[in-house]
Amino acid sequence: MAWRETALRWQELLAYCLAKPGAWQDEPWEGDVVAKVGSKIFVFLGAGAGVGAGSSIGLKCGPSREAADEWLLRYPDDASVMAYIGRSGWNSLRIGGAIPDDELLEAIDASYDAVVAKLPKRDRPRSG
Numbered sequence: 001m002a003w004r005e006t007a008l009r010w011q012e013l014l015a016y017c018l019a020k021p022g023a024w025q026d027e028p029w030e031g032d033v034v035a036k037v038g039s040k041i042f043v044f045l046g047a048g049a050g051v052g053a054g055s056s057i058g059l060k061c062g063p064s065r066e067a068a069d070e071w072l073l074r075y076p077d078d079a080s081v082m083a084y085i086g087r088s089g090w091n092s093l094r095i096g097g098a099i100p101d102d103e104l105l106e107a108i109d110a111s112y113d114a115v116v117a118k119l120p121k122r123d124r125p126r127s128g
Helices: 010-018 065-074 101-118
Strands: 023-029 032-037 040-046 056-060 079-081 090-094
Touching (some): 010 023, 032 101, 040 101, 056 101, 065 079
Antiparallel strands (some): 023 032, 032 040, 056 090, 079 090
């Protein structure tokens, strides 16, 4: 599928992630931007500049591999298991493909919430 003009752009996704309470940008590996809450990653954003068709983000898509597999069933061409951490419910979701932008944003919200829930209470950001 061709890159949609209405698709979210990398900068918009990054801004959306960083607007969450306690979220911050890190680059733990050269050229690989992530968003963290506390010390934990909740989204892998990749390289950034020049992102277009075929770009993807990595998210915690469920508490288990089985739960995260729903994304693969619904969007077989646009969702895949992330290397190394996929067994823990992490998927890569393609930007600008069949997955609607609002579902990508909901997936970011769910990943953030799942990661925050696993943080020790003292490390959880205060909302509001």
